[in-house]
Amino acid sequence: MNFTGSNILSVEQFDLDSIQTVFQTADRMQPYARRQKRTKVLDGAILGNLFFEPSTRTRVSFGTAFNLLGGEVRETTGMESSALAKGESLYDTARVLSSYSDIIAMRHPKSGSVAEFAEGSRVPVINGGDGANEHPTQALLDLYTIKKELQHHGHDINGMHICMIGDLKFGRTVHSLSRLLAMYKNIRFTLISPKELAMPDAIIDELVRGNHQITITDQVAGLLDADIVYQTRIQQERFTTPQEADLYRGKFRLNSEIYTKHYKPNTVIMHPLPRDSRAEANELDNDLNQNPNLAIFRQADNGVLIRMALFALTLGVADLIEKYECDVNWYSEKRHSY
Ligand code: NCD
Numbered sequence: 248m249n250f251t252g253s254n255i256l257s258v259e260q261f262d263l264d265s266i267q268t269v270f271q272t273a274d275r276m277q278p279y280a281r282r283q284k285r286t287k288v289l290d291g292a293i294l295g296n297l298f299f300e301p302s303t304r305t306r307v308s309f310g311t312a313f314n315l316l317g318g319e320v321r322e323t324t325g326m327e328s329s330a331l332a333k334g335e336s337l338y339d340t341a342r343v344l345s346s347y348s349d350i351i352a353m354r355h356p357k358s359g360s361v362a363e364f365a366e367g368s369r370v371p372v373i374n375g376g377d378g379a380n381e382h383p384t385q386a387l388l389d390l391y392t393i394k395k396e397l398q399h400h401g402h403d404i405n406g407m408h409i410c411m412i413g414d415l416k417f418g419r420t421v422h423s424l425s426r427l428l429a430m431y432k433n434i435r436f437t438l439i440s441p442k443e444l445a446m447p448d449a450i451i452d453e454l455v456r457g458n459h460q461i462t463i464t465d466q467v468a469g470l471l472d473a474d475i476v477y478q479t480r481i482q483q484e485r486f487t488t489p490q491e492a493d494l495y496r497g498k499f500r501l502n503s504e505i506y507t508k509h510y511k512p513n514t515v516i517m518h519p520l521p522r523d524s525r526a527e528a529n530e531l532d533n534d535l536n537q538n539p540n541l542a543i544f545r546q547a548d549n550g551v552l553i554r555m556a557l558f559a560l561t562l563g564v565a566d567l568i569e570k571y572e573c574d575v576n577w578y579s580e581k582r583h584s585y
Pocket of ligand 1: 304305376382385419420479480482519520521
């Protein structure tokens with residue numbers, strides 16, 4: 248894959264070599280994310296960070312990643328405060344905003360909207376989530392986390408067992424992650440969801456074509472022998488009414504008791520976040536916070552590294568990062584505490 252000048256719209260664009268390139272570049276970002284060094288490789292560059300749907304981590308980590316490379320961030324949040332609410336087309340918005348930026352990260356509630364926007368853009372566009380469709384940067388950071396966590400236990404992605412739990416129908420993170428994992432070998436997928444929220448057939452077909460082992464169920468039962476348990480939130484914003492989402496909330500809670508009963512001691516716990524911590528949902532209980540296998544915050548930290556790597560690659564500066572390095576002047580706890 249030739250990264251320079253490319254949009255990042257779907258995980259379909261990646262093969263194992265290009266994933267490796269992203270991961271190696273992400274590894275090189277550690278000293279800057281930990282404030283051991285700075286780099287000014289994107290000095291003067293502008294990111295247009297356009298989030299037309301709620302976001303905390305993805306939006307802020309895109310911005311942080313760009314800042315850590317020395318660039319500036321201009322942000323728009325919420326549909327209602329943009330001209331899209333006045334009937335402007337995605338094409339027109341893209342034509343205009345792309346002349347104000349060097350690269351754009353975008354999230355939008357409609358499937359396919361980021362690709363549509365990219366057609367009008369004169370700069371690379373990175374998909375920060377388009378409806379229930381895709382979330383490629385989250386999938387890359389999830390895969391990077393899986394690789395690091397398994398390495399820690401002396402295991403590999405090939406041959407692993409992952410349980411995905413919750414809203415597998417509307418959860419774009421599990422869609423994109425499954426499609427990336429489909430490229431690896433001999434993975435066991437246990438897909439646990441209410442029947443109505445099952446993984447879409449198109450994704451199951453990709454897993455079948457990749458010769459993976461798939462179990463589809465609406466029960467968490469027995470010892471699951473998983474290497475990774477990937478919990479998700481019921482995507483209430485994708486249901487026709489909030490009452491419909493209520494039917495499924497809280498069905499698949501994960502807490503210390505359930506973890507001990509159904510998972511082996513080193514099963515890595517992941518969640519794209521936000522976890523719904525309201526009592527009626529509580530899908531990932533706070534009693535797991537001290538469990539060393541809870542990888543959710545390492546996952547979020549890795550998001551900055553992956554997004555830095557994608558910016559450096561798409562803007563063609565990956566070879567120059569260290570050349571534009573300088574010292575950090577201020578005291579930073581991060582330098583010492585990771
Ligand atoms: C996810 C998303 O927006 O798809 N969050 C994220 O980007 N980390 C998952 C979710 O909202 O449930």
